[in-house]
Amino acid sequence: MSDPIKVLLVESQPLTRIGMRSVLLAETDIELASEADNAADGFAAFLDTNPDIAILGLRFPDSCTIDDLDNYFSRDPKAKIIVLADHAGDAEISRALKKGASGYICKDIEPDELVKAIHTVASGRKYIPDAIARVLSEHLGQEELTATEENVLRMIVGGMSNKEIAFALDNSENTIKTHVQNIFGKIGVSDRTSAATLAIKRGLVRVDL
Numbered sequence: 001m002s003d004p005i006k007v008l009l010v011e012s013q014p015l016t017r018i019g020m021r022s023v024l025l026a027e028t029d030i031e032l033a034s035e036a037d038n039a040a041d042g043f044a045a046f047l048d049t050n051p052d053i054a055i056l057g058l059r060f061p062d063s064c065t066i067d068d069l070d071n072y073f074s075r076d077p078k079a080k081i082i083v084l085a086d087h088a089g090d091a092e093i094s095r096a097l098k099k100g101a102s103g104y105i106c107k108d109i110e111p112d113e114l115v116k117a118i119h120t121v122a123s124g125r126k127y128i129p130d131a132i133a134r135v136l137s138e139h140l141g142q143e144e145l146t147a148t149e150e151n152v153l154r155m156i157v158g159g160m161s162n163k164e165i166a167f168a169l170d171n172s173e174n175t176i177k178t179h180v181q182n183i184f185g186k187i188g189v190s191d192r193t194s195a196a197t198l199a200i201k202r203g204l205v206r207v208d209l
Helices: 014-025 039-049 065-075 090-099 111-122 130-138 147-157 162-169 173-187 192-202
Strands: 005-010 030-036 053-057 081-085 103-106
Touching: 005 014, 005 039, 005 111, 014 030, 014 111, 030 039, 039 053, 039 065, 053 065, 053 111, 065 081, 065 090, 081 111, 090 103, 103 111, 103 130, 147 162, 147 173, 147 192, 162 173, 173 192
Parallel strands: 005 030, 005 053, 053 081, 081 103
Antiparallel strands: none
């Protein structure tokens, strides 16, 4: 009989963590190696337990897992990490996968699908649920925003005017207008409200609530 799959669970929301814990503990071939409710303790547990798979919540009060993935892979280039998010924003999914994540799931995942995701990743394959794969396919081939455009879009989401953005970035208002029009063209909208709404839905910018 093969050894059970050692899983680390790092998630800040208690109900989500408790629910996922109960699913994992019910499986005879999965072992809950450790769990944590914040990014710092999660990374420490990763170093301490050397899990086969780490399931990491996407956001914490002081951290975003996509930014932290480099730390995990610098300590273990072969680490198998599944990112756990509130919803499927295609930009965030793409960033996580490009960083090396082995899977991306949402918190409304069914128990049997969670188990399937763990077994799939443990076998060396990536796991992307069909619903999330459809989200990704909808935007294949679209031109990515530049770092400056992402920053401008973040400020649009924050309700800033072109004049305010220009002042904040020490640019001319005409330059900001050009960035805004380029953003609209790339994400397929025609006004600031639609841009802000789509940015949040797709995870194009990070919004810390």
